[in-house]
Amino acid sequence: MPAKTGKEYIDRVDKAKANVWINGEQVKDKISQHPAFKGVMKTQAELYDLQHDSAKHDIMTYISPTSNERVGTSFMQPRTKEDLEKRRKMIQEWARHNNGMMGRSPDYINSGMMAYGTAADMFGTQDSAFAKNMKDYYELCREKDLSLTHTLIQPQVNRGVSAAKLPDPYIAARIAGKNSEGLIIKGARLLATQGGITDEIMVFPSTLLKQSEEENPYAFAFSIPNNTPGLKFICRESFDYGKSHFDHPLGSRFEEMDTIIVFDDVVVPWNRVFAYGDVGICNQAYNESNAVVHMTHQVVSKNIAKTEFILGILQLMVETINIGQYQHVQEKISEVIIALETVKAFITASEANAKVDKWGMMTPDFTPLNIARNYYPKIYPRFSEIMQLLGASGLMAIPNEADFNSELRPDLDKYLQAANGGAYDRVKLYRLAWDVCMSSFGSRQTLYERFFFGDPVRMASALYNGYDKQEYVDRVKEFLNRTENLAEIN
Numbered sequence: 001m002p003a004k005t006g007k008e009y010i011d012r013v014d015k016a017k018a019n020v021w022i023n024g025e026q027v028k029d030k031i032s033q034h035p036a037f038k039g040v041m042k043t044q045a046e047l048y049d050l051q052h053d054s055a056k057h058d059i060m061t062y063i064s065p066t067s068n069e070r071v072g073t074s075f076m077q078p079r080t081k082e083d084l085e086k087r088r089k090m091i092q093e094w095a096r097h098n099n100g101m102m103g104r105s106p107d108y109i110n111s112g113m114m115a116y117g118t119a120a121d122m123f124g125t126q127d128s129a130f131a132k133n134m135k136d137y138y139e140l141c142r143e144k145d146l147s148l149t150h151t152l153i154q155p156q157v158n159r160g161v162s163a164a165k166l167p168d169p170y171i172a173a174r175i176a177g178k179n180s181e182g183l184i185i186k187g188a189r190l191l192a193t194q195g196g197i198t199d200e201i202m203v204f205p206s207t208l209l210k211q212s213e214e215e216n217p218y219a220f221a222f223s224i225p226n227n228t229p230g231l232k233f234i235c236r237e238s239f240d241y242g243k244s245h246f247d248h249p250l251g252s253r254f255e256e257m258d259t260i261i262v263f264d265d266v267v268v269p270w271n272r273v274f275a276y277g278d279v280g281i282c283n284q285a286y287n288e289s290n291a292v293v294h295m296t297h298q299v300v301s302k303n304i305a306k307t308e309f310i311l312g313i314l315q316l317m318v319e320t321i322n323i324g325q326y327q328h329v330q331e332k333i334s335e336v337i338i339a340l341e342t343v344k345a346f347i348t349a350s351e352a353n354a355k356v357d358k359w360g361m362m363t364p365d366f367t368p369l370n371i372a373r374n375y376y377p378k379i380y381p382r383f384s385e386i387m388q389l390l391g392a393s394g395l396m397a398i399p400n401e402a403d404f405n406s407e408l409r410p411d412l413d414k415y416l417q418a419a420n421g422g423a424y425d426r427v428k429l430y431r432l433a434w435d436v437c438m439s440s441f442g443s444r445q446t447l448y449e450r451f452f453f454g455d456p457v458r459m460a461s462a463l464y465n466g467y468d469k470q471e472y473v474d475r476v477k478e479f480l481n482r483t484e485n486l487a488e489i490n
C-alpha cells in the first residue's frame with residue numbers, strides 16, 4: 001500500500017474509534033468531526049496529501065525496498081548524505097505547511113521508528129523474536145503509513161522516589177502479568193501528544209530507570225493500535241475554541257492535544273513486544289539505536305521553519321507600525337536572526353559530518369544536534385518575550401472577526417489603521433502574534449519547546465557529562481606550566 005492520502009488518514013482514525021475522553025465525555029462519533037480535533041485533523045490530512053502533490057512527490061516519498069510502492073520519506077533508512085538531505089527536505093515541507101507549530105506531525109515518531117527498525121538486532125539480545133518484531137513493526141508502519149503517538153513518561157506524583165515506591169505500584173504503567181496472548185499492562189503514562197488522532201501508540205522506555213529488580217516491571221517497549229481494549233486517552237481542555245482562522249489563526253489549525261494514557265489491563269500481543277523486564281536494554285535503546293539522533297534531526301529541521309515563521313511575523317509587525325528605525329527593535333530582531341542562522345548551521349554541520357553507524361544508517365553528527373536541542377528550549381521563550389515587547393498594546397487591541405463585520409467597522413478602520421496597512425490586515429497580523437505569544441495555544445507552544453524532549457536540566461547534565469573536556473583542561477594546565485617555566489628563567 002503506498003503512502004496514504006489525507007482522506008485515508010481521516011477515515012482510518014475515525015473508523016478505529018479509540019477510547020478518547022474530553023470534558024468528561026467519551027468521543028462517540030467521528031473524531032474528525034469533533035470541535036476539539038477537527039482543525040488539526042484537517043491540517044494533518046493536508047500533510048498527507050502533500051505526499052501526492054506531483055511537484056513534491058520526489059521529496060515526499062521514495063520507493064519501498066519491499067513493496068516497490070512509493071512510501072513516506074520519513075521512513076527512509078538513510079544510507080548516504082543525499083538521503084539525509086532528502087529526509088530534511090521532506091521534514092521541512094511538512095514543517096513549513098504548519099509553520100513548525102505541529103511538534104508531533106507524524107515524521108517525528110516515524111524518524112524514531114525508522115532508527116529502531118534499522119537497529120532491530122539490539123532488541124534481539126533479550127529474545128531473537130523481539131528483533132524480528134521490531135523490524136516487522138517498522139516495515140508495517142512504513143507500508144501502511146501508520147501515524148503514531150507515543151508515551152514515555154511516568155505520572156508526576158513524587159519525583160523523589162521510583163515508581164515502585166509510590167503509594168500504589170500500579171500508578172505508573174507496569175507489567176501486571178503475561179499470558180499466551182501477550183503482556184498485560186496496568187497503570188498510566190504521560191503525555192501523548194496527538195493521542196486520539198493517530199493510528200497507534202508507541203510505548204517506549206523513558207530515558208533512565210534504575211538498575212534494580214523492582215524497576216524491571218516498568219521496563220518495556222511495545223506499540224499497539226490506539227483502539228486496543230483497555231486503552232484510554234484522557235484529553236486536556238482543547239485550545240481550539242471553534243473560532244475562525246482570523247480570530248485564532250493557529251489554535252484553529254494546529255491544536256495537537258495532549259493526553260494522559262490509562263492502561264486497564266491492556267493485553268499487548270507478543271508480536272508487538274520489543275523488550276520487557278530488562279532495564280539495561282530499555283535504558284540503552286534510545287541512544288544505542290541512534291533514534292535520538294534521527295529524532296533530533298527532525299526536530300531541528302522543523303525548528304528552522306518555526307524560527308523563520310517567527311522572524312517573518314516580527315518583521316511584519318515592525319513594518320506595520322513603523323518601528324524598524326529604533327536600535328533596540330533592530331537588536332531584538334537580530335536575536336531571532338542569530339538564532340535562525342545558528343540552528344541552520346547546526347543542521348548543516350550535523351549532515352556534513354554524518355557517518356555510517358554500526359547499523360548501516362548514515363547518521364548525522366550528534367554533537368551539533370545535541371547543542372541545538374539544549375539551545376532551542378532556552379531561545380524559544382525569548383522569541384515569545386520579544387513578540388510581547390514589540391507588540392505591546394497591539395496584542396490586546398485585537399477585535400475579532402465579528403467586530404469587523406458589525407457597525408463598529410468604521411471606528412475600527414479609523415483607529416486601528418497602521419502606518420503600513422489597513423485596520424483589518426493589521427489586526428489579522430496581531431491576532432496571529434497573540435496566538436504565538438499570549439493565547440493558551442501560544443503558551444503551550446512555549447511549554448512544549450521547553451520540555452517536549454525531556455527535562456532541560458537533565459539534558460544539560462547529560463551534555464556536560466558526555467562532552468569530552470579533557471583536551472581543554474590539559475591545554476590550560478600546559479599553559480600554567482609554561483608561565484612557571486618563564487618565571488624560573490627570570
Ligand SMILES: Cc1cc2nc3c(=O)[nH]c(=O)nc-3n(C[C@H](O)[C@H](O)[C@H](O)COP(=O)(O)OP(=O)(O)OC[C@H]3O[C@@H](n4cnc5c(N)ncnc54)[C@H](O)[C@@H]3O)c2cc1C
Nearest residue numbers: 150151152153156159190191192193448451452454455457
Ligand atoms: C506540551 C507537552 C507535550 C508533550 N508531549 C509528549 C509526548 O507526546 N510524549 C511523551 O512521552 N511525553 C511528552 N511530553 C512530556 C515530556 O517528555 C516531559 O514533560 C519531560 O520529559 C519532563 O518530564 P516531566 O514533565 O515529567 O517533568 P518532571 O520530571 O516532573 O520535572 C518537574 C521539575 O522537577 C525537576 N526535576 C524532577 N526530577 C528531577 C531530577 N531527577 N533531577 C533534576 N531535576 C528534576 C525538573 O527539572 C523540573 O523542573 C510533553 C510535555 C509537554 C509539556
Ligand SMILES: O=C(O)Cc1ccc(O)c(O)c1
Nearest residue numbers: 152205206207452453454455
Ligand atoms: O524520555 C525522556 O525522558 C526524554 C524524551 C524523549 C523524547 C520525547 O519525545 C519525549 O517526550 C521525552
